[in-house]
Amino acid sequence: MNAVATGQALAPDATPDAAPHTARRTRLRDYQAQLLARMQAAQNGAPEAGHQLGVMIGSERYLLELTEAGEIVPLAQLAGVPLTQPWYLGLANVRGSLLGVIDLARYFDKDASAAGPEARLVSLAPRLGFNCALLVTRVYGLRRAAAMTPDGQQETRLRDLDGNAWTPLSLAALVREERFLHVALAPTNI
Template identity: 50%
Template sequence: MSSPTTPPAPERRSRLRQYQVQLLERMQAAKTGANVGGRELGVLIGDRLCLLDLTQIGEIVPLQPVTPVPLTRDWYQGLANIRGNLTGVIDLARYQGRAADDTAASERRLITFAPGLGFNCALLAGRVLGLRKLADMRAAEVDAADAEGAPAWCGQRFDDAEGRHWTRIDLAQLVREARFLQVGL
């Protein structure tokens, strides 16, 4: 007999089956690099709302102590020890020539790149804003001046239902940019 808070057995089996199907889809998406359902991680980088493809990120960790590395660019914050691995920390806002993030340290997070990208680094995010569905957003029109100056890795823009503007960051393209690979002065 089931208690008032426990759903009946057929309903539990149905939920379990749905969960198994979703898990299988996610595993297949991870293997193929496809983005099932168009889910992205919403983050605040500098003063800009950004979307990151879930298949391109490894994990989200609280801000760790970062050891500066001499003779590097101002956007290269240094090295952090994340689970025993030395990981380069990148301030993407500074990389783009914008103001550095001024959110409270307690809200900042490091978002590591997926191992498949072959680049051991993490982005400094002011806040993690949760999952966003691209299906719930519409592609934003970008004026010609913005489109011309924007690198390919941040060329897609979206507007959500509240009218906020989001920039989609393609980490796979970012790690192929020659300037990004040259952290030294």
């Protein structure tokens, strides 16, 4: 039921259809503020560090430790960098900082991509020492690995109450991988 039907007054420039849209935007803004507060609390070692950030990369669900993840932002315009690996998408300007953007789906599987309408950039936490953002297909928000059960088929995977499989992904381990550190094409590939 909208405000006109209930007799509630609308703002002078509001239309009956604007009220649900405004409420959705307010809920989304509140959710984003809560998520940011929890991520900052986790990075500062606060008690909510038991939460992980649930993301989709390609068609797989992953759990990222909040202490290893930074900011979540919409996909920004990228400046391409020549002679780099196909999974290295280029540079993005995020709040005045240049971040190298990695398409993690393509990094894991050369025929995949995380690009899509719900794709987001997840920057790495400053403590990891990399000005880098990961392109993820979708952000699900906070999850608790402690509330999940081990997957009987793969010991590294977990299942939530809805039966979805989640794989923990250590960003600290990722940034130590030799392949991740070398974004330039090898001279034989040029």
